[in-house]
Amino acid sequence: MSQAVIIDHVSKNYGKIKALRNINLEIQQQEIFGLIGPDGAGKTSLFRILTTLLLPDEGRASILGQDVIRDYKKIRKIIGYMPGRFSLYQDLSVEENLSLFAAIFGTTIEENYDLVKEIYSQIEPFKKRKAGNLSGGMKQKLALSCALIHKPEILFLDEPTTGVDPVSRKEFWGMLRRLKDYGITILVSTPYMDEANLCDRIGLIQNGELLSVNTPEQLKSEYPNRLFAIHSEKKYQILQSLKGYENTHSIFSFGDEIHYVDKRKNAIPEVLENDFNGLDLPEFKLKEIQPTVEDCFLELMQQK
Amino acid sequence: MDHVITSNNLTKKFGNFTAVDRISFSVLKGEIFGFLGANGAGKTTVMKMFCGLLSPTGGEGSVAGLDIFTQREKIKKRIGYMSQRFSLYEDLTVSENITFYAGIYGLKKNDIKEKREALTERLHLGDFQNNLISSLPLGWKQKLAFSVALIHSPDIVFLDEPTGGVDPVTRRQFWDLIYEAARQGVTIFVTTHYMDEAEYCDRISMMVDGRIEALGKPSELKTQFGVKTMNEVFLKLARK
Numbered sequence: 001m002s003q004a005v006i007i008d009h010v011s012k013n014y015g016k017i018k019a020l021r022n023i024n025l026e027i028q029q030q031e032i033f034g035l036i037g038p039d040g041a042g043k044t045s046l047f048r049i050l051t052t053l054l055l056p057d058e059g060r061a062s063i064l065g066q067d068v069i070r071d072y073k074k075i076r077k078i079i080g081y082m083p084g085r086f087s088l089y090q091d092l093s094v095e096e097n098l099s100l101f102a103a104i105f106g107t108t109i110e111e112n113y114d115l116v117k118e119i120y121s122q123i124e125p126f127k128k129r130k131a132g133n134l135s136g137g138m139k140q141k142l143a144l145s146c147a148l149i150h151k152p153e154i155l156f157l158d159e160p161t162t163g164v165d166p167v168s169r170k171e172f173w174g175m176l177r178r179l180k181d182y183g184i185t186i187l188v189s190t191p192y193m194d195e196a197n198l199c200d201r202i203g204l205i206q207n208g209e210l211l212s213v214n215t216p217e218q219l220k221s222e223y224p225n226r227l228f229a230i231h232s233e234k235k236y237q238i239l240q241s242l243k244g245y246e247n248t249h250s251i252f253s254f255g256d257e258i259h260y261v262d263k264r265k266n267a268i269p270e271v272l273e274n275d276f277n278g279l280d281l282p283e284f285k286l287k288e289i290q291p292t293v294e295d296c297f298l299e300l301m302q303q304k
Numbered sequence: 305m306d307h308v309i310t311s312n313n314l315t316k317k318f319g320n321f322t323a324v325d326r327i328s329f330s331v332l333k334g335e336i337f338g339f340l341g342a343n344g345a346g347k348t349t350v351m352k353m354f355c356g357l358l359s360p361t362g363g364e365g366s367v368a369g370l371d372i373f374t375q376r377e378k379i380k381k382r383i384g385y386m387s388q389r390f391s392l393y394e395d396l397t398v399s400e401n402i403t404f405y406a407g408i409y410g411l412k413k414n415d416i417k418e419k420r421e422a423l424t425e426r427l428h429l430g431d432f433q434n435n436l437i438s439s440l441p442l443g444w445k446q447k448l449a450f451s452v453a454l455i456h457s458p459d460i461v462f463l464d465e466p467t468g469g470v471d472p473v474t475r476r477q478f479w480d481l482i483y484e485a486a487r488q489g490v491t492i493f494v495t496t497h498y499m500d501e502a503e504y505c506d507r508i509s510m511m512v513d514g515r516i517e518a519l520g521k522p523s524e525l526k527t528q529f530g531v532k533t534m535n536e537v538f539l540k541l542a543r544k
Contacts, residue, residue, distance in 0.1 A: 038471035039442045135344040163388075163468055165342040165497050166535055167542040191469045192498075194535075206471065236483060253476055255503035255533065256522060294472055301473060 004029045004154055004185040005050060010059035012045050012208075019045040021208045023059070027187060027201075032180055034199030035189040036297070042208040043189040044084060047158045050187070051081045063154060077105070080152035082143050084159040090132030094123055097131050098145055105150030112151045115182060119175055120145045137168040144175070155179065157188040161195065173198045193294035204297055211300040216293055223291040223299065225249065225265070228272065230258040234282035241281055250302060259295060260286075306333035308368060308460055308491045309354060315362035316349050323349045325514035326363060333459075336482060336492040338502050341511030342542045347495050350511070351462055354493070356380045368459040381409065384453035387464035391449035394438040398429055401437060402452060409456035423451050443474035450481055454490065461485065463494040467501065479504055499535040508534075510541050517541050 005027040012020040020042045027033045035043050048054035050061055052072035061068045063075045088097045095109075098120065102109050113120075123141050126134065131142060140160060147155060157176075161169045173195065176186055188199070196202045197216045204211040204219075212219060232238050239258055242251050249261040262272060269286055276284070291299075309331040316324040324346045331337045341347045352358035354367050356376035365372040368382040392401045402423060406416040424430050427447055437445060446466060453461050463482075467475045479501070486492050494505065502508050502522060509519040518525055518541060525537050 038474070039469035041471075137343045159469075163343075163465065163497065165542065166499060166538045167342055169497075170539065193472065252472075253479065253504065255500040298472055301471070 002029055003027065004031070004064055005033075005187065006062045007046075007050070008060045010046070010049060010056045010061055012042075012049065012054070012057050018208050020049075020056070023208075023210055025203060025210065025213060027185065029185050030180060030183055031200045032176060032186045032188065032198070034196055034202040035187065035205055036191075036193060036196050036202050036293070037189070037205035038191055040207075041205045043205060044158055045208075046205075047081070047083075047156050047187075047189065051079060051156055052076060077150075078153045079156060080147035080150070080154070081156045082147040082158065082160055084162065088131045088139070088143055088146060091130055093128050093130055094134070094142055095127040097142060098149060101146040102149045107150050109149065112149055115151055115179075116145045116148050118178065119148075137164060140164060140168070140172065144172075148179070152184065154185045154187065157186065159189050159191065161190055161192060169195070193292070193297060196293040202293070204300060206301060206304070209304075211304070212296070219293065219296050220291050223296055225261040225291075225299065226267065227289055227291050227295060228260045228262075228269065228286055229254075229289045230260055230284050230286050231256070232258075232282055232284035238281050238284055241279060242276075245279065247275070250298065252298060254292075254294070259289075261299075307331065307366075308333045308335075309337075309366070309493065311363065311365040313363035314350070314353065314360055314365045314372075316346075316353060316358065317361045322514055324353070324360075327511075327514075327516045328363075329509060329516060329519055331460075331491060331493060333491055334486055334489045335507065336486050336494065336505045338505030338508035339493060339495045339511070340502055340508055340538065341495075345511040345542075346514040347511055348464070351464060351493070351495070354379075355383060355385055355462055381456070382459050384456070384458040384461035385464075386449045386453040386461065386466055388446075388466060388468040389464075392437045392445060392452065395436060397434050397436055398424065398440070398448065399433040401448070402455065405452045406455050411456060419455055423448075423455070427451060443470045443477075446470060446474075446478060447481060450478065450485075454485060458490065460491040460493060463492065465495055465497065467496065467498065475501075499533065499538060502534040502538075510538065512541055 003026045007023050007025040010020055010023045023046065037043055049056050049068060050063065052068050052075050055069065064078060066074045068075060098109055119141050123138050161172055180186060201215050203213045230238060235258060239251060239253060242248050242260065247263045249263045251258060251260050269288055273286055307330040312328050313326040314324060315326050339347055353360050353372055356379035360372060367379050370379045396404065399420060402420045403416055406419055424433055467478050482492055496502065507521055509516050522534055526532065529537050529540050531537055
């Protein structure tokens with residue numbers, strides 16, 4: 001399989017701020033690649049370089065063999081870009097927005113209707129409504145339709161699900177899987193760690209640096225620690241006590257449980273339970289568990 | 305027990321559209337109450353009514369013992385509010401923002417100075433007092449915005465998706481601040497799309513199409529719907 005995107009030693013600074021530090025990455029055709037990281041990690045800068053809207057300070061990047069600087073005009077015809085902030089024309093209607101994007105790329109809604117049908121049909125009943133008056137979920141669907149209407153080969157989606165509720169997020173990811181079947185390569189960024197599992201491969205990014213590039217399964221299998229979940233009615237008290245415990249490597253709240261890693265690499269549950277009982281903790285249950293992507297991210301952050 | 309927020313058949317209509325449909329519930333003093341629901345379910349409308357920003361069209365409700373129909377201006381003085389979108393002035397410094405909000409809420413000059421020093425020290429912002437808000441990382445802004453929302457010692461603080469977009473460590477530090485405030489007796493009313501955060505709440509409610517479809521402790525709701533996570537509770541309810 002050939003590469004859809006090649007990023008070669010790319011760096012970008014804004015004054016003293018290092019937004020991207022020596023990024024190297026290749027994305028395969030028809031892959032869903034997730035860029036996972038918090039606000040300010042450098043995700044948007046990378047997207048803007050790849051969509052030819054920003055020049056890198058160092059390094060090169062290419063999209064389907066076209067250089068992002070030299071061949072920018074060719075690239076703009078073959079990519080679709082959905083920026084993080086709502087980018088549609090608020091005072092145009094739903095239908096006018098989509099027609100405009102189609103016309104700019106020299107096509108029509110009818111010509112590529114098949115591709116956007118599944119998504120656009122959900123907002124079509126409101127096609128006369130101004131884009132500015134849509135709910136968050138509907139805006140997101142319109143923006144995706146507009147990014148798709150010229151049948152791009154690569155789709156860049158910058159935080160498409162931020163601020164979107166869990167149900168709409170789940171539906172959105174279902175749509176992305178089906179777009180992949182049309183042969184479209186998708187680069188998508190998100191701050192939600194649970195969405196990482198829905199990507200073919202992911203890159204974890206923090207402070208302008210790629211901490212890891214891997215499949216979600218491989219990333220989790222390379223987690224270097226034994227991880228334990230602690231259950232208790234008095235979770236907060238346990239969390240506070242163990243934060244100050246000498247053998248604690250890391251301790252984090254995870255929903256209704258606490259995830260704990262001991263400094264002693266080979267600590268087993270029986271030993272931990274025994275040690276914890278000496279700390280005068282409230283009643284708890286402890287068991288060994290498999291890490292999530294968020295555990296991996298937290299570990300990589302700690303190593304930095 | 306003290307009920308800090310109450311509502312009884314509270315309703316809000318916009319023209320023919322019923323955004324909030326006869327909701328009834330109450331929140332206890334010092335409770336962390338998670339207010340969940342899909343986009344467009346009516347959460348923001350409810351929050352605006354409790355904050356005294358929007359007049360209800362039916363039912364009853366109170367905040368800090370004050371009526372949400374007739375005592376809206378008084379309510380504003382007893383509550384704090386923070387949202388992801390707007391909280392601090394980007395082109396003012398850390399110190400100026402604190403002084404500004406404290407001034408708006410009528411704190412005295414000496415109290416403002418004291419509060420400012422205590423707050424910047426606790427958040428380790430001492431060296432950044434004269435930095436513009438726009439120059440700070442998002443996580444710092446959010447912690448500062450939360451502390452500023454508490455500056456006038458409100459009975460209740462409303463948090464509208466306070467943790468969007470920050471890294472997993474900062475998100476947890478933010479929840480430490482929430483717990484600390486709740487332990488001091490401040491009632492926390494919070495919306496979030498992170499379902500692991502729903503588990504951190506004492507009780508949560510799930511809003512679907514203007515109505516409250518479920519309410520209880522996270523553990524109770526999981527048992528009620530026969531699932532293991534709050535995410536599954538959300539998917540079951542919102543897909544009705």
